[in-house]
Amino acid sequence: MDFDLSTEQHGRAERVRTLVRDRLRGTPPRDPDSPLTRDEWGVLAEAGLTGACLPASVGGGGLGALDTALLLEAAGSACSHGGPPFAAAAHLLACGVPMRDFGRGEAVGDLLRGMASGALLAGNAATEDEAGSDVNAMAATAERDGQDYVLDGTKAFVSNAAEADVFVAYAVTDPSAGFLGTSAFAVPRGTPGITVGPPLRKAGLHACGAARVTFAGCRVPAALRLGAEGQGGAVFQFSMGWERACLPAIYLGAMEDQLDQVVAHVRGRRQFGRRISEFQAVSHRVADMRRRLEGARLLLYRACWLLDEGRPEAAAAAALSKVSVTEAAVANGLDAVQLHGASGYLVETGAEERLRDALAGTLASGTSEIQREIIARGEGL
Known part of the structure; x- marks a missing residue:
């Protein structure tokens, strides 16, 4: 069992991370009424996120679930806002995947070409x-x-x-x-x-x-x-299998970036004459953030691998990973705000935005309660 990623996988992820960080990170907080701009969408398309798992015949990357998730994770870590990578994941997984596997004819092919290139959203x-x-x-x-x-x-x-x-x-x-x-x-x-x-x-x-x-x-x-x-019910369930396995990867990336910021903060912040990282109440909370992140990452990678292998247990594994990743994102978001103290409540730190973005994860693509039902059925209950 090999837990390491290949040089090619590292290279693809780093390209996405660099492009998104250079072009999308650090933009000011936006109004809730402001959708993704076409320029921002163009960056995601240039990074290959709009067609990652679409066939090469329509201009896509031809990637499997795990490799697609790795790119979404990279985008989630590099972008300071969760909206852009979430938009790309919804476009690709909830729409591109069912069109890829169930669409027929030239008309659907033309739509897929536009989606892969980013010309169509x-x-x-x-x-x-x-x-x-x-x-x-x-x-x-x-x-x-x-x-x-x-x-x-x-x-x-x-x-x-x-x-x-x-x-x-x-x-x-x-x-x-x-x-x-x-x-x-x-x-x-x-x-x-x-x-x-x-x-x-x-x-x-x-x-x-x-x-x-x-x-x-x-x-x-x-x-x-x-x-x-x-066949619509089957089409929907198939697309949800991909979305539940891959989309939460953006939260893995966000949690990694979040943890980096928390560690830097607790190392630099001093209270009562000491760095707050020296207080066990702080260091153990950071340790729990890392524990949640790494456990969730392993579950997500395994779910994507099972999906790529066509294994029947992939659906239950995707449900298990989704509920684990998204609930970890909420828990880590709360910890990050708390560890930043009063500054974590300020918009300028970004800690509260990561938390707000995380809340949607337990609701979209099937609530955590639905995922637990799928897991329970997998146990024969």
Whole structure:
């Protein structure tokens, strides 16, 4: 069992880290209403994040889950804001992956080329206000009409909605079929009948603009359906497997950067005539931050490896790693604020922003409670 990364893996990650640090780090805190700019998106595309695991035939990197996660981790450590790498991960994993594996034909191929290059930005339109974690309760419908489907319904919390050029949307095509009654579609933004609402004001991840998206009599060619009719549930679960395994890697990177800043602070800060790092209450808290980070990293790498190997236990492993990484990010965020003292509550230190960004991790891509249900089912419960 080899725990070391290859020279090639180190090199790819360092290239992303350098580019993102030089171009995106240190930008001032942004307003919750400010989505990712196209210039910022261009940096992520130049770093290869917009097409990392998309096929080389469409201009992607052709990488597997582990190598994709390593790039997201590098971006998470180099960017002082969590929004940009989160936006790239949502675009790539929740949208690019299902289009890659279930899309057919020239129209989907053209969309994938644009997504891989960064010319097109994608948003995942799955969640609904009332359905929430119960994806089988979605109310959006898609009725077949000749060579088209007519989509009607409103989606909530659509990441990248404000700037998205294409949406991956899920809708009910057969209300009587349950899990087999949902279908998935790639819907270009210019399709008549799409309305994007105002940006939702979130606690964190500000550069990743989210909004509600309404489809009203929206005609989508059958050629843009992903998978067979009724396969939408399977498409969604497949994409969630990738998202749950890879996306939390941005929090691994953020925790590494956060820990570096905490160590520098406690070494330099003096109270009662001593560096505060000399107090056991401080040093042990730092030790716990490192323990959480390293344990979470091993679980995430293993989940991605299992996904790359096509192993059946990959879904449970992804759930285990996701809940571990994201809850570690929240716990480490709280510790970082506490160890900075009053300055940790100030925007200028960045400690409070890392914490706010971390809060979304336990909610997105399936809440921690959903992940525990998956883990429990894996134990036969």
